[in-house]
Amino acid sequence: MNESTEVINASDPPETDVAIVGGGMAGACLALMLSQQCPEITVSLLERQPLPDSNASLTLPSFDTRATAIAAGSLQLFAQLGLWPQLREYAAPIRKVQVSDRGHSLGATLDAKVEAAASFDGMLGAVIENAALGPLLYRALTETDVQVLAPAEVTGVQMLPEGARLSWHSGDKPQQLQAGLLVVADGVGSPLCRQLGIASSEVDYHQQALVTTVGLQRDHGGVAFERFTDSGPMALLPLPHRDGTHRAALVWTCENSDRDALAALSEAEFVQHLQRAFGWRAGRILRAGKLQSYPLKLSLAREQVRRGVALVGNCAHFLHPVAGQGFNLTLRDCDGLVRAIATGRTLADQGTGCGQFRPGELDLLQAYWRERQHDQQLTIGFSDRIPPLFASRNLLISGLRQAGLLGLSLFPPLRAGFARQAAGLAL
CATH class of the missing domain: 3.30.9.10 (D-Amino Acid Oxidase, subunit A, domain 2)
Incomplete structure (x- = not known):
């Protein structure tokens, strides 16, 4: 894995096409899908916790x-x-x-x-x-070109016309990263969503x-x-x-x-x-x-996409577990987002898009959201309504x-x- 330890000049931060914040199962799966289906774009994955040794034996x-x-x-x-x-x-x-x-x-x-x-x-x-799924995903990431930054604590985000600028640190070393698309995948109660002003509706x-x-x-x-x-x-x-x-x-x-x-x-x-x-x-x-x-x-989440930003995983939707649909819905979201990015890249290469390829373009992200709405509504509605239906006497x-x-x-x-x-x- 590529791990960053170098202090970076804040006036000239490195760039990546897609920055994924959150290296849990949602973020890791999205990074793997992007590396396979969109190998021409650069992907960075920032995870708050140190990742397990990919060479360690898997003992469960x-x-x-x-x-x-x-x-x-x-x-x-x-x-x-x-x-x-x-x-x-x-x-x-x-x-x-x-x-x-x-x-x-x-x-x-x-x-x-x-x-x-x-x-x-x-x-x-x-x-x-x-205990097996996580390490196997991280092991697969070592065989890709995904830049994995861990441990990496994101401390701030600034939205710009060309995307998002992330401030983060590893230990006491402040660094920055410029991304065309910021994907938030840091879980329910997302700190990054709070920084971006993205609220959630909750039912206890x-x-x-x-x-x-x-x-x-x-x-x-x-x-x-x-x-x-x-x-x-x-x-x-x-x-x-x-x-x-x-x-x-x-x-x-x-x-x-x-x-x-x-x-x-x-x-x-x-x-x-x-x-x-x-x-x-x-x-x-x-x-x-x-x-x-x-x-x-x-x-x-009351917004799952905005210009330069997309949400996936539990920060987008956290469901009742009885139907076992939360992670599966997340994987379908990740697949839909990757397909939308791949389509946008193809159109840009063919000259039929809006010029230079930008994975954070609002039209691209809104197309992804429209395609995913029906499945999300059905799955979320089912997970929400079934438990009280069967609990009622x-x-x-x-x-x-x-x-x-x-x-x-x-x-x-x-x-x-x-x-x-x-x-x-x-x-």
Whole structure:
């Protein structure tokens, strides 16, 4: 990786076509996509934290690790980047998804063998532990021309007609960087968005996401469970076997008032409580790792593009996790932004654009935003409305959701459309 340690004259800062601030999964994926699809443009990635050693061996714990569900459409994007062969070593395939309402006999099952149009390589998706996904992305970046600046703390931004001028430092060394396009990817509650005056609209769900790894008595068989219970929605996602243990990732959405009581339980008590709440669809639950919790809210930036600026990742939209759509939506946004930049570059080269290529041109970014609006509205609306629908004990609403599950079970076209939307392949 190219790391900057030289003090730069502020009157004549170096230039880059695209500067990405935030080296998490969103920023790293965008940088990789740009390096592959737009190799003629320069890309700089600024990350606040030091990045892990790309040469270090990848050793993963059996328990106490977060994981990400990656839909079939996102797996296609990783395959295009050439990363799927490495990722699949650390991935558990999702071959079926069971959606059910605790206490009711009706449910719906999506099967990769049936929903071939919503699958990738025989999978509806895959679950990859973040402890593997991050290092593999950084390792891939070392094989590109992306300039990685880490640790790099961005302290200020000045918008100019030709783009953005970033002030940043590594240690006590102040530096600057001129970019044609600034991509903000520094997460929910983005400090850079605050500097730019980009506000967000927020909905506090007054809920917590409890996350842990559980051990199962039997093989999960590649089945992911979306289970709606009186104790809150649960997702139980298959993980790769490790150390002879059948494992799954649990995401349990509960009310704030229940979080402390659940966290105070011993492991045996928690497993017993979880078994009662979830039921026996996944068999006996044997153990649970350390419980982590995260407050839940919906956060949407009021602007995702302006001249010289684009937002991607959690600073653009932070979703309820129960449907597992946040990261997948981000990957589709990154792909759309890269395609818009590639198109703008092609038009400029052909002389049919507006002269010199500028990746931060407002027309280019507005075209990207128009193309992404429909998918974002559908995905965000689904992630926002499904949890309260299944949490309600109102008899009328209960009847409506049972009718919805019945429709998914009995009507293949409805089920196929739902599967393609969830897979990110409905566009």
